[in-house]
Amino acid sequence: VISPAAADLLGVLAYSELCAFERNAADAAGAPSLVDKVELARLSRHEHDHFEQLCVYLSSQGIEPLSALEPFVVAWDTFHSNMAPRDWLEGLIKTYVGDGIAADFYREVSAYLDTDTAALINEVVSDSQRSEYMTSRLREAIAEDPKVAGRLALWGRRLMGEMISQATLVAGSRPALQEMFTEQADQVEGLINRLTVEHSRRMDALGLAS
Amino acid sequence: VISPAAADLLGVLAYSELCAFERNAADAAGAPSLVDKVELARLSRHEHDHFEQLCVYLSSQGIEPLSALEPFVVAWDTFHSNMAPRDWLEGLIKTYVGDGIAADFYREVSAYLDTDTAALINEVVSDSQRSEYMTSRLREAIAEDPKVAGRLALWGRRLMGEMISQATLVAGSRPALQEMFTEQADQVEGLINRLTVEHSRRMDALGLAS
Numbered sequence: 489v490i491s492p493a494a495a496d497l498l499g500v501l502a503y504s505e506l507c508a509f510e511r512n513a514a515d516a517a518g519a520p521s522l523v524d525k526v527e528l529a530r531l532s533r534h535e536h537d538h539f540e541q542l543c544v545y546l547s548s549q550g551i552e553p554l555s556a557l558e559p560f561v562v563a564w565d566t567f568h569s570n571m572a573p574r575d576w577l578e579g580l581i582k583t584y585v586g587d588g589i590a591a592d593f594y595r596e597v598s599a600y601l602d603t604d605t606a607a608l609i610n611e612v613v614s615d616s617q618r619s620e621y622m623t624s625r626l627r628e629a630i631a632e633d634p635k636v637a638g639r640l641a642l643w644g645r646r647l648m649g650e651m652i653s654q655a656t657l658v659a660g661s662r663p664a665l666q667e668m669f670t671e672q673a674d675q676v677e678g679l680i681n682r683l684t685v686e687h688s689r690r691m692d693a694l695g696l697a698s
Numbered sequence: 699v700i701s702p703a704a705a706d707l708l709g710v711l712a713y714s715e716l717c718a719f720e721r722n723a724a725d726a727a728g729a730p731s732l733v734d735k736v737e738l739a740r741l742s743r744h745e746h747d748h749f750e751q752l753c754v755y756l757s758s759q760g761i762e763p764l765s766a767l768e769p770f771v772v773a774w775d776t777f778h779s780n781m782a783p784r785d786w787l788e789g790l791i792k793t794y795v796g797d798g799i800a801a802d803f804y805r806e807v808s809a810y811l812d813t814d815t816a817a818l819i820n821e822v823v824s825d826s827q828r829s830e831y832m833t834s835r836l837r838e839a840i841a842e843d844p845k846v847a848g849r850l851a852l853w854g855r856r857l858m859g860e861m862i863s864q865a866t867l868v869a870g871s872r873p874a875l876q877e878m879f880t881e882q883a884d885q886v887e888g889l890i891n892r893l894t895v896e897h898s899r900r901m902d903a904l905g906l907a908s
Contacts, residue, residue: 529719557732
């Protein structure tokens with residue numbers, strides 16, 4: 489069976505995929521065109537696929553999926569209500585930045601997990617980053633209205649900061665995660681640095697300051 | 699190739715499935731418990747499956763899916779913004795009532811279509827009605843707080859009325875649909891009566907006046 493830390497990471501990832509599904513569906517509902525709506529709806533459904541994959545895996549390990557998610561509901565819902573996008577573009581940036589940071593984070597920490605769990609987590613987070621649509625749509629919107637760049641850059645910075653402090657809070661609230669990160673204490677500073685560098689690279693790719 | 703009326707019906711059904719996906723995802727986001735959230739998210743994802751099935755079929759008939767949906771976007775969006783649920787239970791009733799009426803409607807009109815299109819439409823709308831969850835969850839909520847019954851009954855009546863008038867408007871705006879319904883003019887009154895009877899039966903099943 490998987491370790492308590494692995495169960496926690498699968499639980500928080502599954503809940504964040506469920507939230508991403510809801511958020512991208514809301515972005516689909518507010519999309520400025522039918523093409524955008526259909527793209528975002530497909531992205532959203534993809535997040536739901538990940539959620540189901542993670543639930544199936546948790547069940548196969550004898551863990552009731554909802555009980556694995558439950559500890560992360562309040563923290564995650566608070567994060568989303570504090571960081572509600574003010575418009576459609578902020579919604580896209582939230583997905584782009586959030587999926588990127590999450591993918592980097594889970595890829596790093598999966599090094600501390602058993603190989604099956606690590607493989608599933610890597611598969612799920614890589615797939616989340618697959619969307620060409622997101623990058624090209626954001627570039628297009630910024631090119632159309634260069635004034636939005638400053639606002640979106642600021643929003644990206646806030647998201648990065650909030651996600652790091654959120655991850656720290658969540659890790660501190662779960663004994664198994666706290667223990668894992670304590671064991672890897674000499675890695676944590678390096679991890680945060682690498683997340684920051686990768687985040688900057690993604691913001692650069694949109695022509696946004698980070 | 700399929701008739702223009704069949705293409706219109708597939709287009710409006712596909713767009714309504716896409717809207718149902720968005721709406722149920724919003725209901726998932728506002729769900730009072732994690733169990734409800736997960737159920738509604740699955741329902742939502744199911745609607746997206748239907749949307750994709752219809753798009754694949756339209757493509758296989760040489761029809762670009764988005765062009766088939768496009769004529770129905772404004773009417774459908776207007777309906778949804780006029781009939782926005784005020785709370786979570788009104789959202790559930792909207793899905794329950796709307797899926798029911800839509801299923802009855804499409805099953806009836808599929809009798810005027812080619813067999814392949816009719817089979818697909820029947821499959822999609824039957825599957826939408828599959829949810830045991832919706833009926834039992836609504837019964838439970840009404841039993842917990844009998845005062846909501848009057849408000850939900852009224853809401854169900856409004857939905858029924860709006861859907862009939864919406865369907866009439868949409869049919870009148872598309873030459874192929876108008877022609878089809880004119881040819882079947884002696885059936886239309888009977889159709890509306892049957893929709894009303896079935897709607898009453900579904901409201902009765904919840905213990906709500908219709």
